[in-house]
Amino acid sequence: MPKPYPLEFREDVVRVARNRGPGVTVEQVAADFGVHAMTLWKWMRRADIDDGVKPGTTSQESAVLREARRRIKLLEQENEVLRRAAAYLSQANLPKRIYPLVKELAGDGVPVTVTCRVLKLARQPYYRWLDDPVTTAELAEAHRAHALFAAHRDDPEFGYRFLADEARDAGAGMADRTAWRICRDNRWWSVFGKKRARARKAGPPVHDDLVNRTFTATGPNRLWLTDITEHATGEGKLYLCAVKDVFSNRVVGYSIDARMKSRLAVTALDNAVARRQDVASCILHSDRGSQFRSRKYVRPLGRHQMEGSIGRVGAAGGNAAMESFFSLLQKNVLDRRTWATREELRIAIVTWIEQTYHRRRRQTALGRLTPVEHETVMTTPALQAE
Numbered sequence: 001m002p003k004p005y006p007l008e009f010r011e012d013v014v015r016v017a018r019n020r021g022p023g024v025t026v027e028q029v030a031a032d033f034g035v036h037a038m039t040l041w042k043w044m045r046r047a048d049i050d051d052g053v054k055p056g057t058t059s060q061e062s063a064v065l066r067e068a069r070r071r072i073k074l075l076e077q078e079n080e081v082l083r084r085a086a087a088y089l090s091q092a093n094l095p096k097r098i099y100p101l102v103k104e105l106a107g108d109g110v111p112v113t114v115t116c117r118v119l120k121l122a123r124q125p126y127y128r129w130l131d132d133p134v135t136t137a138e139l140a141e142a143h144r145a146h147a148l149f150a151a152h153r154d155d156p157e158f159g160y161r162f163l164a165d166e167a168r169d170a171g172a173g174m175a176d177r178t179a180w181r182i183c184r185d186n187r188w189w190s191v192f193g194k195k196r197a198r199a200r201k202a203g204p205p206v207h208d209d210l211v212n213r214t215f216t217a218t219g220p221n222r223l224w225l226t227d228i229t230e231h232a233t234g235e236g237k238l239y240l241c242a243v244k245d246v247f248s249n250r251v252v253g254y255s256i257d258a259r260m261k262s263r264l265a266v267t268a269l270d271n272a273v274a275r276r277q278d279v280a281s282c283i284l285h286s287d288r289g290s291q292f293r294s295r296k297y298v299r300p301l302g303r304h305q306m307e308g309s310i311g312r313v314g315a316a317g318g319n320a321a322m323e324s325f326f327s328l329l330q331k332n333v334l335d336r337r338t339w340a341t342r343e344e345l346r347i348a349i350v351t352w353i354e355q356t357y358h359r360r361r362r363q364t365a366l367g368r369l370t371p372v373e374h375e376t377v378m379t380t381p382a383l384q385a386e
Helices: 007-018 026-035 037-050 059-089 099-107 112-118 123-131 134-152 160-169 176-186 262-276 295-303 318-332 341-359 371-384
Strands: 223-233 238-247 248-257 281-286 307-310
Touching: 007 026, 007 037, 007 160, 007 248, 007 262, 026 037, 026 341, 037 059, 059 099, 059 112, 099 112, 099 123, 134 160, 134 176, 134 248, 160 176, 160 295, 223 262, 223 318, 223 341, 238 262, 238 318, 238 341, 248 262, 248 341, 262 295, 295 307, 318 341, 341 371
Parallel strands: 223 281, 281 307
Antiparallel strands: 223 238, 238 248
């Protein structure tokens, strides 16, 4: 089943369709953006309902209804857990072991997560009990931890050595090092001990330069480039983060926002992956901007099994192929006129990328083909040659 189009892309297509010029049909706009006409009509109808132009259930109301149904189902499951638990624990002739009840409820369709939350149980011990019985070592560790906790509760000022002495007197033999490890894992520190600040994780490492200014690719989704540009409007600056496939010079994903945050780069990456899908082992090259070195940006790279690449310090041409695209955008759109609103400039950028750059502008490097034509012509031979 194909993945849905990104939300930002759908909104941009609807904006262009609503602001289309005289004589331009919705079918032509749909063809320019590579979507089916009926799909675009459906998007526009949904947008009219969400904006209150037409009657109907809005997307927000649908989400609220789905959430209400989910909550009702969850409440029914929680009520069933409480009812069965009360009946189970009221039987005086049975041992009060709660894990068999969790297993019984799971067999009747109540998720283990719900049962454990209602009964205030941890799931990990339940799954360990489900797989294997408690080992002798685990039982001995539990006795030691119980003895240490009892001593710590009675005398919170004791350090781990005194706690170990108290536990040994209670019959739970252990070495001082074992007592230290158990106290460390459970954070049972003396009230007179040194305050322990929460350890901070180091920032993400800077990626190596895997491109070395060689902007060529033997097939699609092998090497992507990304960067951020900005332009002023009457309402303030508008920022564009674009992702370009080096194989065909096609902009496979982009995001436009009024703020230059890490979210801008992450959204552009997610939009590109949603449209291309098969991106494992693809190299994504960028400059050393803070947005591309943030943790929020590094995590999606690993989730999509992509390889990050960052240009070297002081290398002016480290991302020249992406800057050449922004130079074209600057000449053809941004500097052509003064833009009063961000919305006006956004529509112009999206229209130029999807209609002109992708489908009408022929490039010498692509054999006088457009990016869309180059992918259509060259993708199959490229894949056959592997």
